[in-house]
Amino acid sequence: MALLFFLILAFCTGLGLLESSSRTRLVGGRHRCEGRVEVERDGQWGTVCDDGWGKKDVEVVCRELGCGAATGTPSGTLYKPLAEKDQKVLIQAVNCSGMESKLIHCEQEEDVFDCSHNEDAGAMCEIPETVRLVGGPGHCKGRVEVKHREQWGTVCKAGWNLSAAKVVCRQLGCGRATLTQRCCNKDTQGQGPIWLSEVSCSGQEESLQDCPSGLWGKNNCTHDEDTWVECEDPFDLRLVGGDTRCSGRLEVLHKGEWGSVCDDGWGEKEEQVVCKQLGCGESIFLSAKAQRNFGLGVGRIWLDDVHCSGKEQSLEQCRHRFWGYHNCNHKEDVAVSCLGDHNN
Ligand SMILES: *[C@@H]1O[C@H](CO)[C@@H](O)[C@H](O)[C@H]1NC(C)=O
Ligand SMILES: *[C@@H]1O[C@H](CO)[C@@H](O)[C@H](O)[C@H]1NC(C)=O
Ligand SMILES: *[C@@H]1O[C@H](CO)[C@@H](O)[C@H](O)[C@H]1NC(C)=O
Numbered sequence: 001m002a003l004l005f006f007l008i009l010a011f012c013t014g015l016g017l018l019e020s021s022s023r024t025r026l027v028g029g030r031h032r033c034e035g036r037v038e039v040e041r042d043g044q045w046g047t048v049c050d051d052g053w054g055k056k057d058v059e060v061v062c063r064e065l066g067c068g069a070a071t072g073t074p075s076g077t078l079y080k081p082l083a084e085k086d087q088k089v090l091i092q093a094v095n096c097s098g099m100e101s102k103l104i105h106c107e108q109e110e111d112v113f114d115c116s117h118n119e120d121a122g123a124m125c126e127i128p129e130t131v132r133l134v135g136g137p138g139h140c141k142g143r144v145e146v147k148h149r150e151q152w153g154t155v156c157k158a159g160w161n162l163s164a165a166k167v168v169c170r171q172l173g174c175g176r177a178t179l180t181q182r183c184c185n186k187d188t189q190g191q192g193p194i195w196l197s198e199v200s201c202s203g204q205e206e207s208l209q210d211c212p213s214g215l216w217g218k219n220n221c222t223h224d225e226d227t228w229v230e231c232e233d234p235f236d237l238r239l240v241g242g243d244t245r246c247s248g249r250l251e252v253l254h255k256g257e258w259g260s261v262c263d264d265g266w267g268e269k270e271e272q273v274v275c276k277q278l279g280c281g282e283s284i285f286l287s288a289k290a291q292r293n294f295g296l297g298v299g300r301i302w303l304d305d306v307h308c309s310g311k312e313q314s315l316e317q318c319r320h321r322f323w324g325y326h327n328c329n330h331k332e333d334v335a336v337s338c339l340g341d342h343n344n
Helices: 002-020 055-064 162-171 268-277 288-292
Strands: 024-028 034-041 044-051 070-072 089-095 107-109 122-125 131-135 141-148 151-155 194-196 228-231 236-241 247-254 257-261 301-303 335-338
Touching (some): 024 055, 034 089, 055 070, 141 194, 236 268, 236 335, 268 335, 288 335
Parallel strands (some): 044 089, 151 194
Antiparallel strands (some): 024 034, 070 122, 089 107, 131 141, 141 228, 236 247, 247 257, 247 335
């Protein structure tokens, strides 16, 4: 009896240890809720083979990481830099029912017999929504609302400053925070609970919820004091005038306005960054004649003298002249063609 008890105890502690030492992360994606799946064993991070990898498995990863809904089950070499050569593939196959709270609770084949880093499993999840801007144009301007106990409520502007706005803009994946005096009139003010007041951020916090504040729901504010934030639109790019979204004249979005890119100094590395950012695979060479078929741009010429190393995740990270400064005309607009359209 005592022995049995001991065995059960040993078994449980073993499991406990296994579980507490098991961690999962996503590497190489656009944010913490997307990337190549890596699991930790004995202090080493390894990958998971994509055998049988699917939606249910990704759902579990998203849940484990506190991310939102599963949106994709990528695998292979999509996420750069690739796993190191000496990083092990730790799991050959995973079979989750979809209800597990962690990947380690899923049925797993740990005997890795046949897998390389070309078959690494990945996950795409939504970023969980805990803050939003409402009542403004687009999702990057509006009244600040935070989610608490499954209910959206407003933030009082007592104590609020530009550093807090910066945190919100970053959290939402928007551009820079801009100074605004604008606030809420009777049409745009909130109605529900006033969740936060005296929010004081240094500006370095990952999320608004990390900033010191008064207690949730404990304040004497009214909706006349709702906080309003304006961020620039996020940098974005698109290819226009072609048959698919993966070829055409290049346009970039800056301060809410689409503009073209000048071809001074433009080359293969820059094209690769664009194709990768759009999820369109490798870039392919375009003759000058083919380029002209996409037509000339109108309006702003945003970028000139762009230089990329080829490793950037976004064209925005490449060196370039200050936005809007150039010595070009629209005859020099860049056009790009990429091999494929993986997301249709
Ligand atoms: C995965 O598990 C389910 C039951 O949970 C089982 O029916 C199925 O055969 C398993 N698939 C593989 C590939 O092991
Ligand atoms: C905003 O307030 C916080 C906390 O009081 C302070 O650390 C920060 O420097 C302030 N930021 C600005 C832009 O005034
Ligand atoms: C709200 O006002 C009451 C009465 O003036 C005061 O006692 C209380 O401390 C205030 N609460 C906060 C959070 O400021």
